[in-house]
Amino acid sequence: MPVTLDQFLADGAAEPGLAQLIGAVADACAEISALVRRGAAGEVLGALESENVQGEVQKKLDVISNDILLEACAKAPALAGMASEEMDTVHPVRPVTDEARYLLLFDPLDGSSNIDVNVSIGTIFSVLPVSAEAPRDVTEADFLQPGRNQAAAGYVVYGPQTTLVMTFGRGVTAFTLDPETDQWLQVIGAVSIPRETKEFAINASNMRHWAPPVRRYIDDCLAGETGARGKNFNMRWVASMVADVHRIVMRGGVFLYPWDAREPNRAGKLRLMYEANPMAMVIEQAGGAAYDGFGPTLDAKPASLHQRVSVMLGSAAEVERLQRLHEEALQPA
Known part of the structure; x- marks a missing residue:
């Protein structure tokens, strides 16, 4: 029972x-x-x-x-x-x-x-x-x-x-x-997110507005087995954070709702306190990772109740790759 x-x-x-x-x-x-x-x-x-x-x-x-x-x-x-x-x-x-x-x-x-x-x-x-x-x-x-x-x-x-x-x-x-x-x-009884994945979730119609690290990440995924990743990826996008994250919790994947250039002074679209933080806690506790473009999402210090943030979370290996790409973009040429 x-x-x-x-x-x-x-x-x-x-x-x-x-x-x-x-x-x-x-x-x-x-x-x-x-x-x-x-x-x-x-x-x-x-x-x-x-x-x-x-x-x-x-x-x-x-x-x-x-x-x-x-x-x-x-x-x-x-x-x-x-x-x-x-x-x-x-x-x-x-x-x-x-x-x-x-x-x-x-x-x-x-x-x-x-x-x-x-x-x-x-x-x-x-x-x-x-x-x-x-x-x-x-x-x-x-x-x-x-x-x-x-x-x-x-x-x-x-x-x-x-x-x-x-x-x-x-x-x-x-x-x-x-x-x-x-x-x-x-x-x-114990949810566990696979470390590796071949699925990503993002609104690809916004590609032209993304920062270079996100564009590079998605370009590598789209290149498939002949590209730098050496494997084919599937894209999934429901446009409901709960639905997209639930799929990742159940079978792995990575969800991205990143900063984009249409609102350059806003860190992202999703809310830190109501969406990013609770989802990041669930993802981390299930073995995944969550990153906001600067560091682990859960370490961000909120300045306001309705603060927005860039969201990248899911299978740990993919989030780690996104973090490396962001860190490389900050290094002097």
Whole structure:
């Protein structure tokens, strides 16, 4: 009989407060999954007239998913505050105390451009610790921690199956939601990403805007067995970070969403706190690597809540190659 998520958390996967918070995240994601399955029949598709803090047009399901997570997770006594890609600033829940000592960040519905065309989307989450000598209110500064500090991270992909992949910093495990019982059942006890791969995921239409190290990397992949890599590569691109990363977690590969010249003063497109850091923790804990063009993603010190970053993550050998190409580009001619 498969282990349920409730059993896994009760058996000491995390301390009780953190376990209860992750259980609340999972409950919220199960509710979102039900709405995703209903689609147009549930009148949750389509766009709103509003934009989020990123300047992106919000989908109905973006806002609904955000509200579901806010309501469900606020019930966890160990949670002091939340932040979301869909909100301008932090959302305090209760004063920081010895009992309420965690912060939750999330992208409530990653890949929302795919909602209306029935392609896999997902939720990404990150949990950070916070401390206080005396009870106090949560501030934005509390959230600005390197990803290396995360107490837990993971994602849920809403596809043919609804799957939860998460880590507490001691490896990665995966659960699938049983639609008949609404139970999360463990399907992989220890996820391991192959070091070598023959797959890459990138939006190739942006090639002309990439920095030279990224162009060189992709050119070598495209050259196939007659080129410098000596092997043929396949390109996969879903345009949903959760879906692309989940494929890599399951069978290896490398995902790139790099800096490009269209916005030279912006480090990248994806958000460090809601997307890059939690995915980087999952990838590293499964044996892969994550790099932002300057160093390991998890070592980046955030300066703002909605900071963007270049993302290169997946099978370790490919990320190491990307890092070498970036370092070589910085060396004097």
